[in-house]
Amino acid sequence: MACPEHDLERVIAAEAGRGLDTSVETPLRVRLLRVGDRDHVLLLVLHHIAGDGWSLGPLARDLSDAYSARSRGRAPDWEPLPVQYADHTLWRNEVLGADDDPGSELSRQLAHWREALRGAPEETVLPVDRARPERSSGRGGSVPLRLSSELHERLGALGDRHGASLFMVLNAGLTALLSRLGAGSDLTVGTPTAGRTEAELDDLVGFFVNTVAIRTRTSGNPTFDDLVIRSRQACLAAFAHQDAPFDRVVEELRPTRLGSRPPLFQVMLALQNLPAARASLGDLDTTVMDGVGTRQAKFDLTFNLTEHLGSGGVADGLLGDLEYDADLFDEGTARSIAARFTHLLAVLAEAPERAIEDAELLLPGERAELDEGSAGPDRPGAADSILEAFEAQVLCTPDRTAVVAGDHSLTFAELDARAESLARLLADRGAGPGSTVATVLPRSVDLAVALLGVLRSGAALLPVDTSYPRERIDHMFADARPEHVLMTTGHRTRVPADSTVLYVDALPLDTPTLRVPDRPGPRDTAYVVYTSGSTGRPKGVVVEHRSLANLLHSHRERVFGPAVAAVGRPLRVAHTAGVSFDASWDPFLWMVDGHELHIVQDPVRGDAERLVALLRERGVDAVETTPSYARQLVALGLFDGGTGPRVLALGGEPVDARLWAELREVPGLTAHNLYGPTECTVDSVTARSDDEAEPVIGGPIANTGARVLDGGLRPVPAGSSESSTSAGPGSRAVTSAARG
Known part of the structure; x- marks a missing residue:
């Protein structure tokens, strides 16, 4: 059959890919391809049932003997095989x-x-x-x-x-x-x-x-x-x-x-x-090509x-x-x-x-390429604290709703006033840079008041989940040694008996005569959060104000800004994470940036069906959760009918390819894969679904760097499965003893 040279590879690949049906064909298919007047390709497709790589040598020799004999008008005289x-x-x-x-x-x-x-x-x-x-x-x-x-x-x-x-x-x-x-x-x-x-x-x-x-x-x-x-x-x-x-x-x-x-x-x-198989076909120039195409x-x-x-x-x-x-x-x-x-x-x-x-x-030159790709965008000008961003937002939109929980809500002006009163009360009692204030609060608007009030006082915030067992709470208190505890009257028994407690629901709202707290510096501690630790014993991680401010600075560019551009207004953001989980800071940063925070209360946040109903009822635009929980929400129809959040942030677990692919198909949705150890201030690398077809962890956030290293802390090539490390304004230390 005629076969132009430019089409040779395709024809060979097609013949090889067609396979052999040994029920109706011999296990050897032969095609003679005419490439030109004097150039031909003899194609042999050999089924593995009849031959292997070694067989090509004797097959080529037998073909040579047969060609030589037939050229002289004789049948080939092959030597009898010693064994069949x-x-x-x-x-x-x-x-x-x-x-x-x-x-x-x-x-x-x-x-x-x-x-x-x-x-x-x-x-x-x-x-x-x-x-x-x-x-x-x-x-x-x-x-x-x-x-x-x-x-x-x-x-x-x-x-x-x-x-x-x-x-x-x-x-x-x-x-x-x-x-x-x-x-x-x-x-x-x-x-x-x-x-x-x-x-x-x-x-x-x-x-x-x-x-x-x-x-x-x-x-x-x-x-x-x-x-x-x-x-x-x-x-x-x-x-x-x-x-x-x-x-x-x-x-x-x-x-x-x-x-x-x-x-x-x-x-x-x-x-x-x-030895390579060789065919000698009389006066023809021959070359054997094995496994082509x-x-x-x-x-x-x-x-x-x-x-x-x-x-x-x-x-x-x-x-x-x-x-x-x-x-x-x-x-x-x-x-x-x-x-x-x-x-x-x-x-x-x-x-x-x-x-x-x-x-x-x-490889030679590869280290320089990795160095270039390991740095996040250089974005100078990040504020020293998220407090500056919040106060600027209060001036811009004082009457906009800042936080909602159940039937209660606060505007930015109301939240600012209550947080300022709490900060002055804490400062009056000695709280400030170098001290720690714990919060043991139910999921209410008081969480936002306490967060801003403690940060504004200059003290470090120690958020404690009310559902934690007493043993874990006792360890956190013994390790962090908070000078004050913010609670509501219904949770007094959940903390050590010698704790100095202030009840948020009973605090005076008018404190103009109390002194203005000292402003925290960029390297002062913003919060202490406890991870499970590699040994299973909770480990306290100390995060500075500058680190939290840098995360806000980066999220404005990579998460918040694009979302606002797509929706055309401030977003309604759900807070579903446990308050002791470092990911709970992400939705709070949305609020600091001017968005409406919806604190989802217990037990709704743990009930996927009720949570989907609440998100739809409130018209929530953004939610952050684990991939496994997100899979449940998707299965329950979170995005059915073209409705649902416009932003879905995933963290805490690896994202599987199937979920990522499904989310990329949801019209109007942007999914974010947020990854980072607690020691690196919540998120250290991020990826967007509209940029990445696969669920990679992405690139480093602003003003930081990220590398993948082997066990000897050496950089490894792209795609390798090893440990990551981050550089930049992350955490300063672990445990209270290291904060001093």
Whole structure:
């Protein structure tokens, strides 16, 4: 068939992708493509049931012999094969024996695999561009992979020193790469084995390949020398049990089966070191091209390499490709992984006595790119305190509603007056910078009064959730040592008996004769909030006024401002978080910026159905919650009928791809992924649904920086799964002792 050269790749890919139906076709399809008057491509599509990579050599030789004979008008005179494929298969099955025979070779090998892969991770975490779909499409791509002759020689010499093959050294390098990219320290990589253990099989066309799983651990930060030794041991054990069919091993281990993920491992390493297939067709100039244009992927990543040797067996480099699952990776990411593989191998081969975690993983010039991308926008001019922003808002809109809770509400002027009275009362009793005032209040407008009043007094605010158990409250009080406690009359028994209590619902509203509190400075403590801590014991985090003001400054630009531009007016914002949770500050910042805060009361905030009804009834425009709770709200119809909030902020948990995709489809909605440890003042990085197709954590907020580092605090490439760190005006310390 005629095939112009520009269309050759498409035609080959289409023929390969069409597959072979062996119920009605022979397992070998042949097409002769006429590219030009003197140029042709003979396309052989070979089903795996009939042949493997090794088979291409004898197949090409048989084709050459047949062409030579037919050119002279004779039938090919092939040498009889010493063994037939069917006979060998029967013999192999007899040697392995039955799996229900405990004394059989198959049972022995299956027992090895049960033990060798016991407890191994079922999925390798990789720096993907997209979340794994429910079912793989099989679409793939490939990028070139090349190791120089010099690196080839070094890797071979390293293997010789440790009695390891080149494959064992490459496996060590690959596991080092995966570990450094965030896949952990327990790694399983697959590899094909030729399965031709007898010389009589060398010239046989047939499928003999099996797959084995090689489990290598990188725990303890070994040197590359040590990792090569570990790889050698793992490979020898695997190859000694390579006869158990891989499908049978999978059945025996019973891993979780997913339509989108290969079982046991998702990364394959294949090293070919057999002579390339060559076809000699008389006086024709011929070139054999293997696996051209298939564009399919069986695994997430497959590293294919072929060893090339010069005269005398001298190392002449390794050539191949990195095949990738196009459902997960973009071509650019695959190129980066391929480049990083060769780079890390070169670094480790040059100094194999170096610990693998100390080897430079970044490519030349990449550190400068990461430095540039790790900084948030430079926005000078942030206020020293959110109090300045609130007071400016009071002057602009004194009669606008500031806060609503149940049937009660306060305008900005009313809230300002009550907060000022409380601040003067607290200052009159000695509160100010360096002291702490706790609030143990129900979810009412008094929360907003207390927050602003304590901040205005100069004291640090310690918000205490009234639902907390007595033991946790006692620990917070003992650690933070608040000088005063703001409560309502119904919650007196929830705090230690020796606490100095002021009842907010009984305070005088007119305090003009009391002294004006000292203004807090930017480095004075604004609040102390308690996290669970890594040990499970609550840990106090101290946050300064400048840090809270910087968060307001950043949210105005990235969250509040775009929302107002879209809606055309100030928004109604729901407060659903527990007051001791640092995320409760986000909705308060909306209020400080001039929006109407709706404090959702108990038990409505914990009842998804009632909460949806309330949000609709109040016409709430913005709400912040966890992704898991947001999923419930969406399922209950929060956005049905084109109504519902215009802003949905998500935090406290990772956002899954499905929820993010659903939210991106809601007309008029902007979802925000807000991430940050408590120590970094609520949110340190943010992402918007109209900017990001995937639920990434986003970029750093204004005047801060964020990096992803490994366990040794070294920067890692984009996409790696490691720990993050932030820089900028975050928290100052933890626990009250550190505040002094």
